[in-house]
Amino acid sequence: MTSLPQPIEGAKKLGLVIDLDTCVGCHACAVNCKEWNTGGHSAPLPDYDKYGAEPDGVWFNRIHSYEATGQDDGCGGRTVNFPRSCLHCETPQCVTVCPTGASYKREEDGIVLVNTDICIGCKLCSWACPYGAREFDEDAGVMKKCTLCIDRIYNTSLPEAEREPACVATCPSRARHFGDLGDPSSDVSKLVAARGGVDLMPELGYNPVNKYLPPRRAMIPTRATETPVRSGTGFGAALLTLVDRVLSR
Amino acid sequence: MPKDKIDYAAPVGDAVAYTTCYMCACRCGIKVHLKDGRLRYIEGNRDHPVNRGVLCGKGSAGIMTAISPARLRKPLKRVGPRGAGEFIEIEWDEAMAIATDRLAAIRADDPHKLALFTGRDQSQALTGLFARMFGTRNFAAHGGFCSVNMAAGGLYSVGGAFWEFGEPDWEHAKLFLLFGVAEDHDSNPIKLGLAKLKERGAKIISINPIRTGYSAIADEFVAITPGTDGLFVLALIHCLLETGSIDTEFLIRYTNAHYLVIDDPGAPDHGLFLRDAAGKPLAFDRATHSVTDAMATATDPALLGRFATSDGRNARPAFDVLAARYTAPEYAPEAVATRCGIDAADIRRIAAEIAEIAFNQAIRLDQPWTDTEGRTHSTMTGRPVAMHAMRGISAHSNGFQSCRAIHVLQMLIGAVDTPGSWRYKSPYPKPIPGGPAPGGDRHDPDGALSAAVLGFPSSPADLLVDDEGEALRLDRAFSWEAPLGIHGLMHMAIAEAHAGGGDKIDTLFLYMSNMAWNSAMNPGETMRMLTDHDPDGKYRIPFVIYADAFASETVAYADLVLPDTTYLERYDCISLLDRPIGSAHGPADAIRVPVLKPDRDVRPFQDVLIDLAGRLGLPQFVDDQGEKRYQSYADYMVRHERKPGVGPLAGFRGADGTAIGKGAVNPDQLRRYVENHGFWQLHLPAEQLYYKHANRAYLSGAKAMGLIESDDQIVLHLYSEILQTFRLAAEGHGSRIPPARLRARIASMMDPLPIWYPPIEQSMTDPDRFPLHAITQRPMAMYHSWGSQNAWLRQILSENRLYLHRDLAAAHDLADDDWIELVSRNGRVKCQVRIMDGVNPNTVWTWNAIGKRTGAWALAEAAPESRRAFLLNHIISEYLPEDGAGHRASNSDPVTGQAAWFDVTVRIEKCAPDTQEATEPMFPPSAYTPGRGAE
Secondary structure, eight states: OOOOOOOOTTOOOEEEEEETTTOOOOOHHHHHHHHHHTTSTTOOOOEESTTSSSOEEOOSEEEEEEEEOSSOSSSSSEEEEEEEEOOOOSSOHHHHTOSSSOEEEOTTTOOEEEOTTTOOOOOHHHHHOTTOOOEEETTTTEEEOOOOSHHHHTOTTSOGGGOSOHHHHHOTTOOEEEEETTOTTSHHHHHHHHHTOBOSSGGGOOOOSOEEEOOOOOOOOOOOOOOOOOOTTSOOHHHHHHHHSOOOO | OOOOOOOTTOOSOSEEEEEEOOSSSSOOEEEEEEETTEEEEEEEOTTOTTTTTOOOHHHHTHHHHHTOTTBOOSOEEEOSSTTSOOEEEOOHHHHHHHHHHHHHHHHHHOGGGEEEEEOSOSOHHHHHHHHHHHTOSOEEOGGGGTTHHHHHHHHTTTSSOSTTSEEEOTTTOSEEEEESOOSOTTHHHHHHHHHHHHHHTOEEEEEOSBOSHHHHHOSEEEOOOTTOHHHHHHHHHHHHHHTTOOOHHHHHHHBSTTSEEEEOTTSTTTTSBOBOTTSOBEEEETTTTEEEETTOSSOOBOSSOOEEOTTSOEEEEHHHHHHHHHTSGGGSHHHHHHHHTSOHHHHHHHHHHHHIIIIISOEEEOOOEEBTTSOEESSEEEOOEEEEEOHHHHTSTTHHHHHHHHHHHHHHTTOBSSTTSEEEOTTOOOOSSOSSOOOOSOBOTTSOBSSOSSOOOOSGGGOOBOTTSOBSSTTOTTSTTSTTOTTOOGGGHHHHHHHHGGGTOSEEEEESOOTTTTTSSSHHHHHHHHHOBOTTSSBSSOEEEEEESBOOGGGGGOSEEEEOOOGGGSOEEEOTTSSOOOBTTBOEEEEEOOOSOOSSSOOOHHHHHHHHHHHHTOTTTBOTTSOBSOSSHHHHHHHOOSBTTBOSOOSSBSTTSOBOSSOOOOTTHHHHHHHTTTEEEOOOOGGGSSOGGGBHHHHHHHHHTTSOSOOSOOOBOSSOHHHHHHHHHHTTOSSOOOOHHHHHHHHHHTOSSOOOOOOHHHHTSOTTTSOEEEEEEOOTTOOHHHHTTSTTHHHHOSOOOEEEEHHHHHHTTOOTTOEEEEEETTEEEEEEEEEESSBOTTEEEEESSOOOOTTGGGOOTTOHHHHTOOOGGGGOOSBOOOOTTSOOOBSBOTTTOOBOGGGOEEEEEEOOTTOOSSOBSOOOOOOOOTTTTTO
């Protein structure tokens, strides 16, 4: 079994904030993630039966679109687009169940990683993760997962502005944000506070670092207007009054 | 415990190139990382005006398209029967000789016997020039089955258009209405914009039968019945007229609302503008109580009333005609609610929200500007109600008029190119009509057509018809069947070529459009027509040349296949002459550069076309000695001049590369684009950013750049006098009148003010037998059939279901994944269902272009794309039912010829429990697979 690092006061908790109010479910983050990571730290992200009957493969980020009932918008609910990847939990059972120490949580920034050199492919971690965030590489026989683009966010060969996870950089509706959720003054922490960000399945007690921002609804209050009295096909008083004013071309 | 090894300084690759994406039509800038000469990573270009660094799922999957096994490898010559997919690979010399000999013979005989139709390419300025110089009028790109209702509806109303030619003011809009917008053109800009609106708390209303994608994040989802958007908009106009929520100042300054319209039914000028001797339109000035120049300033023009003309007749301001029409009870929300599937109270509330934002929450920018009359205004007033409309309007046979209705709504509330409203993307606005009349009935001595093939009719005199009033063009564009068919009718090309036989067309030359499958209405019939023989044993369509990069379903139907490169292997220009990447902030264009060397014997289609034009000795493609003028497309992009100083690329012109728009050829131009990461853009000064149609500084600057010919004010056509000229012809006035069978149709459809009528196919189909609407939308992660052969993207979606409302499923006793047959008047298609709530209860829908013919696209025969995916195309016909005289009209908008994909009505029949679990129709595997038998 693998132990978690002792929490350090003020340590970084890097993670994602995902805005369900603007996610349109376009899969940009998922595909760009695959593209980056299949050549990155966890390379490759294999594809099976690429042009065959059952195309499948390893993805660190998957998008689910479904309808939620009970939030009636006049059409029986709402459609939710839900991106799903590792939440880099503060107390992840996927780490503690690991028999070899391959699955580990970093002390310095809280990122949960797999050391594939010592992963034996027993899959205990994927059974332990309630979020379904772990992906098994059938070819190599090892477990893989979201690294929070560890080979981007600290990559000194990249310009500073590009040191963010691929999914964040590519998101067309800017629904993904990256930062230190351990620092209450960070942009992501302020965003979570302002928008009422939530944990996914908090009752399980794994304390996910990633947060989800709930959908919003903008309204336009209109002034009460008297329904115009209809009198055949003539123009209403309001229109006549309007065009009666002096105009100036 | 062994330490995990993480490299914190690993370079992404060893080389970087900037080019333009082509995984869909958005034209995003991309930064391509290469490692050892191979693709490592494609990301968005952070400096690019289109996508600002973001990249969608399609663009991010470009790597897999670049190595797809479906890529063609070498020119192919058919050796088996057409459709069997039996080819031999030939050398380019032989392929070019075959094409050159064939086309040279056609040009010497009758150049119109070449039909050149191109698909989703972005080189229509080049292909159009080729057709014109060849001398054939039978040319178009795919706009006729895609966007022409929106292009024509916009260009003939406001001199600009929705689609990708205009954009909401994302920074200032407070209310945004999307009509029929799903993932489609301009998708990354729209996603970026939606995020901006959300950030500011603006309200988004999506009017769409389906709640997915953008509609899912809208603040309000209006599940409209397909084909009724125009009626809904006219009801909104009714409400706004009722409450006087109209921007009268905008109307008289920027539109023709106050122009006097002759009111003399039966007269040859009824419905035309009252004009003075010089032809200037007139208005009634209330200040002087006289009829005066409508464009004169310091007048107080009447918008309502009836005025006597000098010859004792009546005339009414155009607005009076409009107001009389839409205040009528038939446009009241209560009268349209059932038909639209929207509660009357909701229609009234949405109208009130529009009025609230436009008039009570108007915005004012402290930005002086000067109008075309020379008057300087200290501020810019904005009506922050923005609108955008797409395929849900376009793909109906009432789409032109519905699109016009939206533009009329925009004009009435003063929300055209103002702060917070919809805005023109440069190089628009353009004058109305948008250019010269179409060419096709006259040749120059050198064999070229005297005018560009596609153009803008402004009266019946501009139509391409014979003495009987019948179409000259193969596809019937610019005839009485599609008077404003400004993009042509590609969906009719094969059917009409088949109907006409070899007397009409010798060679059908297609590029980059899967016309034997997902781009066809009724693919089964299309495949039959492509293989049909005359009694003498010859093919009805004598010769087919097809150019594409991939082994699509259409390849098997070609006699000669010219293999194209992928987008990462060639030069391209995204040109102001064609479909530029300009924005409301200024003109812009871009290039593609080869990032990879082809590993196959393929050539860029544009290079091939220029080579072919040189071999044929076409004017403009050869010099005075008859030598080829251009060595390649890249050479053409730099040296071709459409007009003196105006070429495919607007940036870095002139000897020193500082001229913009107009300037001498700069041999160094491509290098400058490359240095600027593949694009050029001009940031307009703040005083030019709004009111472009009447903004003196903007219009004179645009003229100087060669974007427009005149810097006069572009008066918006609230009332379309141009349409009225066609209507008068239908009433028998003038020298060109429509054939008898089309007169009533022209008289009603070419209405100068927006009208709504039920989609034509529906009105000819029994609603009891076919009670449901069936539509498609594009999956967000795929673009046409290219996306669904991509090894990553097909892991996201490789089969499609028919989505239907929970109540409808219950009525048919259906559960998820049950097999049904979907039946239209045209046929049946077998598929599985999926139940949902967020859909109009009388509408079924599916994703388009997932279904593939077995064996095509180098997919395995057992691939789900050909077993469990299906095309709705199989039950859509390119023809309407016969009329009484046996004539079959095209299933298109009667004004523009736009393919009416979304007009089809259907019923559901549940399959027996023991039905075979595979889609139908199922065609025998026949398609060609690249390299099959060669390895």
